[in-house]
Amino acid sequence: MSVTEMTETPLLTVEHLTMRFGGLVANNDVSFVARTGEITALIGPNGAGKTTLFNCVTGFYTPTVGRLSLRHPDGREFLLERMPGYRIAQSGVARTFQNIRLFGGMSVLENLIVAQHNKLMDASGFAIAGLFGLPTYAKAEKAALELAKYWLERVRLTEFADWEAGNLPYGAQRRLEIARAMCTEPVLLCLDEPAAGLNPRESGELAEILTFIRDARNPNGHRTGVLLIEHDMSVVMRISDHVVVLDYGRKISDGDPTSVKNDPAVIRAYLGEDEDAELPPEVAGDLPASVVHPAPKEI
Amino acid sequence: MDYFIQQLINGLSLGAIYGLIAIGYTMVYGIIGMINFAHGEIYMIGAFVALITFLAMGALGITWVPLALVVMLAASMLFTSVYGWAVERIAYRPLRSSPRLAPLISAIGMSIFLQNYMQLLQGARSKPLQPILPGNLTLMDGAVSVSYVRLATILITLVLMVGFTMLISRTSLGRAQRACEQDKKMAGLLGVNVDRIISLTFVMGAALAAVAGMMVLLIYGVIDFYIGFLAGVKSFTAAVLGGVGSLPGAMLGGVVIGLIEAFWSGYVGSEWKDVATFTLLVLVLIFRPTGLLGRPEIEKV
Numbered sequence: 001m002s003v004t005e006m007t008e009t010p011l012l013t014v015e016h017l018t019m020r021f022g023g024l025v026a027n028n029d030v031s032f033v034a035r036t037g038e039i040t041a042l043i044g045p046n047g048a049g050k051t052t053l054f055n056c057v058t059g060f061y062t063p064t065v066g067r068l069s070l071r072h073p074d075g076r077e078f079l080l081e082r083m084p085g086y087r088i089a090q091s092g093v094a095r096t097f098q099n100i101r102l103f104g105g106m107s108v109l110e111n112l113i114v115a116q117h118n119k120l121m122d123a124s125g126f127a128i129a130g131l132f133g134l135p136t137y138a139k140a141e142k143a144a145l146e147l148a149k150y151w152l153e154r155v156r157l158t159e160f161a162d163w164e165a166g167n168l169p170y171g172a173q174r175r176l177e178i179a180r181a182m183c184t185e186p187v188l189l190c191l192d193e194p195a196a197g198l199n200p201r202e203s204g205e206l207a208e209i210l211t212f213i214r215d216a217r218n219p220n221g222h223r224t225g226v227l228l229i230e231h232d233m234s235v236v237m238r239i240s241d242h243v244v245v246l247d248y249g250r251k252i253s254d255g256d257p258t259s260v261k262n263d264p265a266v267i268r269a270y271l272g273e274d275e276d277a278e279l280p281p282e283v284a285g286d287l288p289a290s291v292v293h294p295a296p297k298e299i
Numbered sequence: 300m301d302y303f304i305q306q307l308i309n310g311l312s313l314g315a316i317y318g319l320i321a322i323g324y325t326m327v328y329g330i331i332g333m334i335n336f337a338h339g340e341i342y343m344i345g346a347f348v349a350l351i352t353f354l355a356m357g358a359l360g361i362t363w364v365p366l367a368l369v370v371m372l373a374a375s376m377l378f379t380s381v382y383g384w385a386v387e388r389i390a391y392r393p394l395r396s397s398p399r400l401a402p403l404i405s406a407i408g409m410s411i412f413l414q415n416y417m418q419l420l421q422g423a424r425s426k427p428l429q430p431i432l433p434g435n436l437t438l439m440d441g442a443v444s445v446s447y448v449r450l451a452t453i454l455i456t457l458v459l460m461v462g463f464t465m466l467i468s469r470t471s472l473g474r475a476q477r478a479c480e481q482d483k484k485m486a487g488l489l490g491v492n493v494d495r496i497i498s499l500t501f502v503m504g505a506a507l508a509a510v511a512g513m514m515v516l517l518i519y520g521v522i523d524f525y526i527g528f529l530a531g532v533k534s535f536t537a538a539v540l541g542g543v544g545s546l547p548g549a550m551l552g553g554v555v556i557g558l559i560e561a562f563w564s565g566y567v568g569s570e571w572k573d574v575a576t577f578t579l580l581v582l583v584l585i586f587r588p589t590g591l592l593g594r595p596e597i598e599k600v
Contacts, residue, residue: 058488089490101485103478113471114478115489120471141471184489 011225017066026052028249036225044246059085094181095190104166112148115183151179171202191228301442306565312449314557315456319511320534321549323504329544336406339531340413345512349375375509383505417524425523536580542593
């Protein structure tokens with residue numbers, strides 16, 4: 001993919017987003033863009049407002065101020081801040097949560113088919129056709145099954161298809177959540193700490209899945225942009241193309257992983273204020289230069 | 300032995316009716332976690348709609364029994380569904396995010412309202428209906444006689460149960476319903492219109508209750524505005540007995556209660572049959588609060 005194509009397709013545009021809860025400002029004038037073909041990572045210390053921003057994008061919260069627009073590859077545009085949650089989902093945004101929220105009592109395969117509910121509902125005429133097994137519904141269900149199998153294959157859960165989702169091991173549940181989100185055929189996939197609680201091998205597999213989602217065309221021909229919140233810096237630095245850093249609700253840095261990693265504002269947010277920098281000049285003058293102006297630290 | 304079989308069949312048909320109503324309780328509980336106390340009244344309305352439809356057809360000169368029964372069933376299910384839908388829309392949906400007690404009180408209010416509404420519209424006197432489907436099937440040299448109506452009740456219930464189980468397990472509506480039962484928010488995020496699924500749950504419960512209402516009308520030939528209360532409480536007992544939230548449980552609970560009532564009436568005396576039923580409710584709540592087929596609720600820590 002060429003650079004120009006990347007810059008031409010802003011998928012999600014967040015403009016001047018502010019979210020207040022009474023006196024608490026969780027997000028303060030945050031603007032950024034997430035693109036198709038990129039993994040955009042949202043990072044920041046605890047309480048920086050990352051999850052709040054996610055909740056605004058996916059319709060859990062209505063932002064106090066600001067505009068969230070989602071532009072489909074075919075040019076349709078949706079203003080997410082005005083839509084109820086299920087409509088946002090229908091307009092092509094899928095998300096996962098920090099804690100796993102699978103339908104534990106249903107089978108792995110059923111979890112993936114529920115995600116295609118709308119398509120099936122349209123085909124089944126309020127389940128009537130489904131009850132009598134009419135051909136239109138049978139066809140739609142076959143397609144839904146195909147898509148489910150496609151994503152099962154991708155997240156390597158094919159042999160678990162008939163398991164109850166709640167009985168899967170933790171890492172597999174995480175992968176299933178991503179597969180389920182992808183079964184809604186989203187244009188934007190929002191992942192809230194997908195690597196939380198995964199061991200290094202599992203988070204390696206996760207990184208593979210995410211880069212696959214970024215690069216490959218989905219069975220429906222579309223591509224999916226990825227927006228993720230992540231604390232595991234090794235994952236962020238390895239797979240993301242674009243990093244947005246929040247601190248105390250504000251955006252403090254925005255750019256590619258390397259430049260963000262070396263941004264003094266980011267270092268300050270993560271490692272605290274450099275105390276030596278506060279020293280009065282007469283004291284600082286006596287100290288070696290490396291202490292007064294330390295080299296940027298590795299995060 | 301003859302007497303036993305006779306009571307068994309009576310109990311099964313009665314149980315089928317309780318089961319049909321209990322499914323409405325259990326489904327609604329499963330999806331929004333509240334007991335819809337107005338559900339008994341929905342069943343009562345179903346019986347009234349069936350009666351009115353029959354009388355209207357009589358006035359129009361339609362007397363062919365099979366047609367009359369089918370139209371009664373269809374009209375009753377249709378109109379009662381609308382009532383079920385409206386009850387949810389008016390009395391429960393605005394309270395969806397309130398504390399759990401609020402919709403419960405609203406449900407009790409709805410129940411009282413519907414009773415009085417029917418009393419005002421139709422009068423307080425019992426409404427009789429001549430037997431539409433007379434005749435008995437005699438078994439064992441005439442020792443056991445089963446009325447066709449009871450037989451039809453059992454058959455229709457079986458058919459509905461099979462259809463309903465298919466609906467829940469095979470169709471996308473059923474899957475969405477089960478998904479909403481587990482996590483409404485997540486289901487919404489996957490594009491399921493949760494409000495619509497909840498509405499449809501009420502509609503389905505009401506339709507099944509309407510069938511029960513019509514069957515009671517046909518079996519006993521008399522209804523009044525107050526029949527919903529006792530039937531509602533007993534079906535609720537059936538739902539609790541089977542495990543609230545479990546569909547096969549509701550059906551099983553209904554059958555168990557029907558059988559207990561029939562055998563108690565047959566062998567002990569009919570005046571104490573309600574005591575037997577509700578004693579069972581108390582015992583189940585003490586010793587097996589999750590019911591026969593209910594899953595124990597696992598507390599998340």
